[in-house]
Amino acid sequence: MKIILPLLCSLLLIGCNDQTAPQSSSTKSSEVAPPSATVTPLPATANAPLDPALMFSQKCASCHGAKGEKSALGKSQIIADRTEQQIKDALKGYQAGTYGKEMKILMQGQVKSLTPEQTDALAKYIPTL
Template sequence: MKTINKVILGLTLIGSLTSLAAADGATIFKKCAGCHGMNAEKKALGKSQVIKGWQASKTEAALKGYKDGSYGGPMKALMKGQVATLNDEQIKSLAKYIESK
């Protein structure tokens, strides 16, 4: 019985962490929505690619590239400032949230 309770508790905690990560991505995306649209459906400032439909891995790589300066076109400097304070977990969470749009 104790083993079952531990398994249930573990699954509950994992579910809670997943929800927190998704919520964190949603919170972070609020800052992005002004340019990218509420559902990531817009070209930011009419210049970027539409990010709706991107896989999380692609978004994560782009965000990390903006942060370290290795990725980007005309929006490179602007985006570098936007992602400068995000840590790897926040970037991953944001990328997963964008993938869900």
């Protein structure tokens, strides 16, 4: 017993020292891991289509024309003629309630559920129509 106790103590000490070092580094690496795991809200965006051509034909073409060539309900500008930045500003502005004319409530309803990725994809796509 008298020999074993000091041995045990030194083993514990070594054990502790050994554990603290890898632990701190492993917590660091596990701190990095979860965010990248949570940065996968891809499931959420996967449910919402990101294909701008599909989104446009399903959600926008009825009013704006298949090629964005119509003045929607005789009220909007011809969006195919607008730049990516102008469209982005308009869509985000409708979402924020800071853009629009007399029929903005209608457009707010069209864009309120779109993700930033979707509005960006649409803004990029529409000028190519």
